Amino acid sequence: MPELPEVETTRRGIAPFIMNQTISQVEVRQPRLRWPVMSNLGSQLEGEKVLSVKRRAKYLLIELASGTLIIHLGMSGNLRVFTNLSAPPIQKHDHLDIVFTNGTLLRFHDPRRFGAVLWFSGAIEHHPLLVNLGPEPLSADFNADYLGRKLAKQKRAIKLAIMDNKTVVGVGNIYANEALFRTGIHPATTSMQLDKRQIIALTDAIKQILQEAITAGGSTLRDFVNSAGKSGYFQLQHVVYGRAGELCPQCGHPIEKMVLGQRSSFYCPQCQR
DNA sequence: CTGTTCTCCTGTGGGC
DNA sequence: TGCCCACAGGAGAACA
Numbered sequence: 001m002p003e004l005p006e007v008e009t010t011r012r013g014i015a016p017f018i019m020n021q022t023i024s025q026v027e028v029r030q031p032r033l034r035w036p037v038m039s040n041l042g043s044q045l046e047g048e049k050v051l052s053v054k055r056r057a058k059y060l061l062i063e064l065a066s067g068t069l070i071i072h073l074g075m076s077g078n079l080r081v082f083t084n085l086s087a088p089p090i091q092k093h094d095h096l097d098i099v100f101t102n103g104t105l106l107r108f109h110d111p112r113r114f115g116a117v118l119w120f121s122g123a124i125e126h127h128p129l130l131v132n133l134g135p136e137p138l139s140a141d142f143n144a145d146y147l148g149r150k151l152a153k154q155k156r157a158i159k160l161a162i163m164d165n166k167t168v169v170g171v172g173n174i175y176a177n178e179a180l181f182r183t184g185i186h187p188a189t190t191s192m193q194l195d196k197r198q199i200i201a202l203t204d205a206i207k208q209i210l211q212e213a214i215t216a217g218g219s220t221l222r223d224f225v226n227s228a229g230k231s232g233y234f235q236l237q238h239v240v241y242g243r244a245g246e247l248c249p250q251c252g253h254p255i256e257k258m259v260l261g262q263r264s265s266f267y268c269p270q271c272q273r
Numbered sequence: 274c275t276g277t278t279c280t281c282c283t284g285t286g287g288g289c
Numbered sequence: 290t291g292c293c294c295a296c297a298g299g300a301g302a303a304c305a
Contacts, residue, residue: 003299034281034301058299075298076283093283112282114299129301156276165300173298262278263298 002073004137004170005210007058009217010079013224014106015053017081018062021100022049030095034074034116037096044119045069045098056124057133057169067121070129074114080107081225134168137206142168144200151191151199158194159187160261162206171206174241175213177266179205181240186272187265188258240266 002010026042038044048064055061060079062069071079082088082105087097096108096117108117120127134150135141150167151158161167163176171179180187182205185198194202239249244257248268258265 034299072299074282074300110282111284112298114282154275160276163299261276264296 002058002075002077003172003175003213004058005213005217007060007073007170008055008214009220010073010224011053011055011060012218013221014079014081017083017104017225018050018100018106019053020049020051021102021104022047023064023098024101025097025099027097027099028095029090029097030093030113033095033110033113034072035118037117038119041117041119044121056130057136057165059130061124063124067119068124068127070116070118070120070124070127071108072116074110074112074116076112077108077110077115079224080109081105082107083225132166134164134166137168137170137210142203142207144196144203147203148196148199151194154191156191157188157260158185158191158202159263159265161191162202163261163263168206170210173263174238175206175209177241178239179209181267181272182209184271184273186269187260187267189273240268242266 023045024047026045028037028041031037031039044067045064048066050062050064052063053060054063058072060071060073062071073079084103087105087107091109093111093113094107094109095113098106100106108115118129124130135146147168151161154161159176159180162171162179163173177187179202183198183201185194185202240255243255244266246255247253248255248271251268251270253268253270255266256269258267
Protein backbone atom coordinates (compact mmCIF):
# COMPACT_ATOMS: atom_id res chain seq x y z
CA MET A 1 0.00 0.00 0.00
CA PRO A 2 1.81 3.08 -1.17
CA GLU A 3 2.37 5.61 1.55
CA LEU A 4 4.31 8.80 1.02
CA PRO A 5 7.73 7.10 0.90
CA GLU A 6 6.57 4.77 -1.86
CA VAL A 7 5.15 7.67 -3.83
CA GLU A 8 8.38 9.61 -3.48
CA THR A 9 10.35 6.53 -4.53
CA THR A 10 8.06 6.19 -7.53
CA ARG A 11 8.69 9.81 -8.44
CA ARG A 12 12.44 9.35 -8.29
CA GLY A 13 12.18 6.09 -10.18
CA ILE A 14 10.21 7.37 -13.15
CA ALA A 15 11.49 10.95 -13.41
CA PRO A 16 14.81 10.24 -15.17
CA PHE A 17 13.03 8.26 -17.87
CA ILE A 18 10.23 10.67 -18.72
CA MET A 19 11.81 14.07 -18.09
CA ASN A 20 11.94 16.11 -21.30
CA GLN A 21 10.29 13.30 -23.20
CA THR A 22 7.40 13.98 -25.55
CA ILE A 23 4.17 12.02 -25.25
CA SER A 24 3.18 10.31 -28.45
CA GLN A 25 0.24 8.21 -27.39
CA VAL A 26 -2.05 7.54 -24.46
CA GLU A 27 -4.04 4.35 -24.09
CA VAL A 28 -6.76 4.13 -21.47
CA ARG A 29 -8.09 0.62 -21.05
CA GLN A 30 -10.02 1.17 -17.83
CA PRO A 31 -11.28 4.72 -17.23
CA ARG A 32 -13.18 3.82 -14.08
CA LEU A 33 -10.72 4.72 -11.34
CA ARG A 34 -11.49 6.74 -8.23
CA TRP A 35 -12.71 9.40 -10.60
CA PRO A 36 -13.32 8.67 -14.27
CA VAL A 37 -10.33 9.24 -16.52
CA MET A 38 -11.39 11.96 -18.95
CA SER A 39 -12.20 10.56 -22.36
CA ASN A 40 -10.07 13.07 -24.25
CA LEU A 41 -6.99 12.62 -22.07
CA GLY A 42 -5.00 11.47 -25.07
CA SER A 43 -5.71 14.54 -27.14
CA GLN A 44 -4.72 16.72 -24.16
CA LEU A 45 -1.38 14.99 -23.64
CA GLU A 46 -0.19 13.93 -27.05
CA GLY A 47 2.61 16.07 -28.40
CA GLU A 48 3.41 17.57 -25.00
CA LYS A 49 6.78 17.37 -23.31
CA VAL A 50 7.31 16.51 -19.63
CA LEU A 51 8.74 19.59 -17.91
CA SER A 52 8.95 18.24 -14.37
CA VAL A 53 7.90 15.36 -12.14
CA LYS A 54 6.90 16.57 -8.71
CA ARG A 55 5.04 15.31 -5.70
CA ARG A 56 2.59 16.95 -3.31
CA ALA A 57 1.35 14.74 -0.50
CA LYS A 58 0.70 11.40 -2.22
CA TYR A 59 -0.11 13.03 -5.54
CA LEU A 60 2.41 12.70 -8.35
CA LEU A 61 2.43 15.80 -10.53
CA ILE A 62 3.68 15.47 -14.07
CA GLU A 63 3.91 18.98 -15.45
CA LEU A 64 3.49 19.65 -19.13
CA ALA A 65 3.38 22.99 -20.92
CA SER A 66 -0.40 23.23 -20.97
CA GLY A 67 -1.22 21.67 -17.62
CA THR A 68 -0.48 18.97 -15.09
CA LEU A 69 -1.18 15.26 -15.01
CA ILE A 70 -2.11 14.28 -11.47
CA ILE A 71 -1.61 10.63 -10.54
CA HIS A 72 -2.58 9.08 -7.21
CA LEU A 73 -1.62 5.45 -6.58
CA GLY A 74 -4.46 4.87 -4.14
CA MET A 75 -4.18 1.65 -2.18
CA SER A 76 -2.74 -0.70 -4.70
CA GLY A 77 -1.46 1.32 -7.63
CA ASN A 78 2.00 1.38 -9.15
CA LEU A 79 3.78 2.93 -12.08
CA ARG A 80 6.43 1.18 -14.06
CA VAL A 81 8.67 2.25 -16.89
CA PHE A 82 9.59 0.15 -19.90
CA THR A 83 12.13 1.21 -22.45
CA ASN A 84 12.42 0.69 -26.18
CA LEU A 85 9.01 -0.87 -26.55
CA SER A 86 10.11 -3.80 -24.43
CA ALA A 87 6.86 -3.80 -22.52
CA PRO A 88 5.52 -7.19 -21.50
CA PRO A 89 1.99 -8.18 -22.49
CA ILE A 90 -0.79 -6.23 -20.88
CA GLN A 91 -1.87 -7.83 -17.65
CA LYS A 92 -4.99 -7.63 -15.61
CA HIS A 93 -5.40 -4.19 -14.01
CA ASP A 94 -2.93 -2.48 -16.35
CA HIS A 95 -5.35 0.40 -16.78
CA LEU A 96 -3.37 3.02 -18.62
CA ASP A 97 -0.27 3.46 -20.78
CA ILE A 98 1.56 6.64 -21.70
CA VAL A 99 3.95 6.15 -24.60
CA PHE A 100 6.74 8.59 -25.42
CA THR A 101 8.29 9.33 -28.80
CA ASN A 102 11.57 7.65 -27.80
CA GLY A 103 9.77 4.38 -27.09
CA THR A 104 9.59 4.76 -23.32
CA LEU A 105 6.36 3.49 -21.81
CA LEU A 106 4.85 4.51 -18.48
CA ARG A 107 2.27 1.98 -17.28
CA PHE A 108 -0.28 2.47 -14.50
CA HIS A 109 -1.43 -0.69 -12.73
CA ASP A 110 -4.00 -0.66 -9.93
CA PRO A 111 -6.03 -3.73 -8.89
CA ARG A 112 -8.32 -1.95 -6.45
CA ARG A 113 -8.77 1.16 -8.56
CA PHE A 114 -8.58 3.59 -5.65
CA GLY A 115 -6.04 5.49 -7.65
CA ALA A 116 -6.63 8.43 -9.95
CA VAL A 117 -5.32 9.91 -13.19
CA LEU A 118 -6.49 13.48 -13.65
CA TRP A 119 -5.70 16.36 -15.96
CA PHE A 120 -5.68 19.96 -14.75
CA SER A 121 -4.90 22.85 -17.01
CA GLY A 122 -4.89 25.59 -14.38
CA ALA A 123 -2.18 26.56 -11.93
CA ILE A 124 -1.66 23.31 -10.08
CA GLU A 125 -1.50 24.87 -6.61
CA HIS A 126 -5.12 25.88 -7.11
CA HIS A 127 -6.39 22.41 -7.81
CA PRO A 128 -9.20 21.59 -5.36
CA LEU A 129 -7.49 18.37 -4.28
CA LEU A 130 -4.32 20.23 -3.34
CA VAL A 131 -5.48 23.60 -2.13
CA ASN A 132 -6.40 22.59 1.42
CA LEU A 133 -3.48 20.28 2.15
CA GLY A 134 -1.33 20.77 5.20
CA PRO A 135 2.47 20.98 5.09
CA GLU A 136 4.79 18.31 3.76
CA PRO A 137 6.01 16.24 6.71
CA LEU A 138 9.67 16.51 5.72
CA SER A 139 9.56 20.26 5.17
CA ALA A 140 10.54 22.92 7.68
CA ASP A 141 6.92 24.07 7.69
CA PHE A 142 6.04 20.95 9.64
CA ASN A 143 7.56 21.52 13.04
CA ALA A 144 6.63 21.31 16.70
CA ASP A 145 5.46 24.91 16.94
CA TYR A 146 3.14 24.42 14.00
CA LEU A 147 1.79 21.09 15.24
CA GLY A 148 1.32 22.43 18.74
CA ARG A 149 -0.74 25.34 17.47
CA LYS A 150 -2.73 23.06 15.22
CA LEU A 151 -3.57 20.61 18.00
CA ALA A 152 -4.15 23.15 20.74
CA LYS A 153 -7.95 23.12 20.55
CA GLN A 154 -8.58 19.71 19.07
CA LYS A 155 -10.37 17.07 21.06
CA ARG A 156 -10.05 14.25 18.57
CA ALA A 157 -7.60 11.40 19.05
CA ILE A 158 -4.03 12.27 18.13
CA LYS A 159 -3.88 9.41 15.67
CA LEU A 160 -6.80 10.88 13.71
CA ALA A 161 -5.20 14.32 13.81
CA ILE A 162 -1.88 13.23 12.30
CA MET A 163 -3.64 11.16 9.65
CA ASP A 164 -5.69 14.21 8.60
CA ASN A 165 -4.20 15.79 5.48
CA LYS A 166 -5.09 19.23 6.78
CA THR A 167 -2.73 18.70 9.71
CA VAL A 168 0.13 17.14 7.77
CA VAL A 169 0.13 15.16 4.55
CA GLY A 170 1.45 11.72 3.86
CA VAL A 171 1.02 10.01 7.22
CA GLY A 172 -0.99 6.87 6.54
CA ASN A 173 -2.26 4.30 8.99
CA ILE A 174 0.93 2.26 9.18
CA TYR A 175 3.31 5.11 9.85
CA ALA A 176 0.86 6.82 12.22
CA ASN A 177 0.87 3.68 14.36
CA GLU A 178 4.62 3.38 14.24
CA ALA A 179 5.28 7.04 15.01
CA LEU A 180 3.01 6.94 18.05
CA PHE A 181 4.69 3.80 19.35
CA ARG A 182 8.10 5.32 18.87
CA THR A 183 6.96 8.36 20.82
CA GLY A 184 5.20 6.49 23.62
CA ILE A 185 1.88 8.20 22.95
CA HIS A 186 -1.37 6.27 23.14
CA PRO A 187 -3.23 6.63 19.82
CA ALA A 188 -6.48 7.64 21.51
CA THR A 189 -4.92 10.49 23.48
CA THR A 190 -6.87 13.70 23.06
CA SER A 191 -4.78 15.92 20.81
CA MET A 192 -4.93 18.98 23.03
CA GLN A 193 -3.64 16.98 25.99
CA LEU A 194 -0.21 16.43 24.50
CA ASP A 195 2.50 18.44 26.18
CA LYS A 196 5.29 20.31 24.43
CA ARG A 197 7.78 17.50 24.90
CA GLN A 198 5.45 14.96 23.33
CA ILE A 199 4.68 17.19 20.37
CA ILE A 200 8.37 17.69 19.68
CA ALA A 201 8.96 13.94 19.92
CA LEU A 202 6.02 13.15 17.66
CA THR A 203 7.10 15.67 15.02
CA ASP A 204 10.58 14.20 15.04
CA ALA A 205 9.32 10.61 14.90
CA ILE A 206 7.11 11.29 11.87
CA LYS A 207 10.00 12.89 10.01
CA GLN A 208 12.42 10.12 10.96
CA ILE A 209 10.15 7.25 10.03
CA LEU A 210 9.23 8.73 6.67
CA GLN A 211 12.84 9.57 5.90
CA GLU A 212 13.99 6.08 6.86
CA ALA A 213 11.38 4.59 4.56
CA ILE A 214 12.38 6.83 1.66
CA THR A 215 15.99 5.83 2.17
CA ALA A 216 14.97 2.18 2.19
CA GLY A 217 13.05 2.77 -1.00
CA GLY A 218 16.13 4.02 -2.74
CA SER A 219 17.38 0.47 -3.03
CA THR A 220 14.34 -0.44 -5.11
CA LEU A 221 14.74 2.32 -7.68
CA ARG A 222 16.04 0.06 -10.42
CA ASP A 223 12.91 -2.06 -10.07
CA PHE A 224 10.91 0.65 -11.76
CA VAL A 225 12.39 -0.09 -15.12
CA ASN A 226 11.86 -3.15 -17.26
CA SER A 227 10.86 -5.08 -14.19
CA ALA A 228 7.98 -7.47 -13.86
CA GLY A 229 8.21 -7.14 -10.10
CA LYS A 230 6.08 -5.09 -7.81
CA SER A 231 7.88 -1.82 -8.22
CA GLY A 232 7.82 0.54 -5.35
CA TYR A 233 6.48 -1.84 -2.77
CA PHE A 234 8.69 -2.00 0.21
CA GLN A 235 8.04 -1.65 3.88
CA LEU A 236 10.05 -0.79 6.88
CA GLN A 237 9.81 -3.44 9.52
CA HIS A 238 6.62 -2.79 11.45
CA VAL A 239 7.08 -2.77 15.19
CA VAL A 240 3.40 -2.62 16.17
CA TYR A 241 1.36 -2.44 12.97
CA GLY A 242 -0.55 -5.68 12.39
CA ARG A 243 0.97 -7.29 15.47
CA ALA A 244 -1.94 -7.54 17.88
CA GLY A 245 -1.25 -10.28 20.40
CA GLU A 246 2.49 -10.31 19.78
CA LEU A 247 4.77 -9.10 22.53
CA CYS A 248 6.02 -5.54 22.66
CA PRO A 249 9.74 -5.56 21.79
CA GLN A 250 10.34 -2.93 24.47
CA CYS A 251 8.50 -4.30 27.49
CA GLY A 252 7.04 -7.67 26.58
CA HIS A 253 3.42 -6.68 27.09
CA PRO A 254 1.06 -7.95 24.37
CA ILE A 255 0.33 -5.46 21.60
CA GLU A 256 -3.33 -4.44 21.55
CA LYS A 257 -5.64 -3.35 18.77
CA MET A 258 -8.43 -0.80 18.85
CA VAL A 259 -10.45 0.94 16.15
CA LEU A 260 -10.24 4.71 15.72
CA GLY A 261 -12.05 6.38 12.88
CA GLN A 262 -12.77 3.03 11.24
CA ARG A 263 -9.06 2.25 11.16
CA SER A 264 -7.16 -0.39 13.09
CA SER A 265 -4.76 1.02 15.62
CA PHE A 266 -2.03 -1.07 17.20
CA TYR A 267 -0.26 -0.04 20.35
CA CYS A 268 1.44 -1.21 23.51
CA PRO A 269 -0.78 -0.30 26.46
CA GLN A 270 2.26 -0.24 28.74
CA CYS A 271 4.62 1.86 26.62
CA GLN A 272 1.99 4.21 25.19
CA ARG A 273 -0.06 6.34 27.52
C1' DC B 274 -17.12 24.17 11.85
C1' DT B 275 -16.60 19.50 14.04
C1' DG B 276 -17.21 14.79 14.23
C1' DT B 277 -18.81 10.52 12.25
C1' DT B 278 -20.05 7.30 8.74
C1' DC B 279 -20.15 5.81 4.06
C1' DT B 280 -18.10 4.69 -0.26
C1' DC B 281 -15.18 3.15 -3.97
C1' DC B 282 -12.57 -1.92 -5.23
C1' DT B 283 -10.33 -6.51 -5.31
C1' DG B 284 -6.91 -9.68 -3.25
C1' DT B 285 -6.02 -12.12 0.82
C1' DG B 286 -6.63 -15.05 4.55
C1' DG B 287 -9.30 -17.22 8.21
C1' DG B 288 -13.01 -20.35 9.35
C1' DC B 289 -15.37 -24.39 8.37
C1' DT C 290 -9.67 -28.40 -1.51
C1' DG C 291 -13.23 -25.19 -2.00
C1' DC C 292 -16.52 -21.83 -0.62
C1' DC C 293 -17.93 -17.75 1.94
C1' DC C 294 -17.08 -13.59 3.94
C1' DA C 295 -14.85 -10.20 6.77
C1' DC C 296 -11.21 -7.24 6.27
C1' DA C 297 -7.80 -3.92 4.60
C1' DG C 298 -7.13 0.95 3.39
C1' DG C 299 -6.69 6.83 1.17
C1' DA C 300 -9.43 10.21 1.39
C1' DG C 301 -13.35 12.65 -0.63
C1' DA C 302 -18.34 12.94 0.05
C1' DA C 303 -22.28 12.97 2.61
C1' DC C 304 -24.54 13.55 6.69
C1' DA C 305 -25.60 14.67 11.62
